[in-house]
């Protein structure tokens with residue numbers, strides 16, 4: 001543990017609805033909710049389907065691939081904990097399952113301006129603590 005007053009990055013806190021997602025990410029095998037009634041994938045995790053309001057949901061493996069839907073390059077951050085990461089890319093990723101996930105695009109620090117909408121990406125699992133692993137994304141060929 002760091003001392004009091006040391007800036008920390010905020011981390012997700014799993015709850016009963018989101019815990020299966022965070023556990024799958026920690027295993028390095030991301031799963032997404034899917035509605036058994038209408039077949040749509042769902043992200044973020046929730047108790048009912050946003051498409052048809054069914055509560056008959058299950059967890060299914062995600063392919064771990066997608067494309068950049070939108071992004072921004074962060075050059076300043078008010079929390080000093082992020083200072084070492086600047087510049088970094090925050091991206092809205094459209095997964096091949098059709099859902100969108102806000103995350104970081106990594107592996108582009110040398111030239112973040114080369115990031116483009118539509119860039120194919122793949123998931124990377126980054127263990128940030130013993131308990132928490134975050135899904136991040138990096139460019140992929142093709």
Ligand SMILES: [Zn+2]
Pocket residue numbers: 035036037038039040049050051052053054
């Ligand atoms: Zn549904």
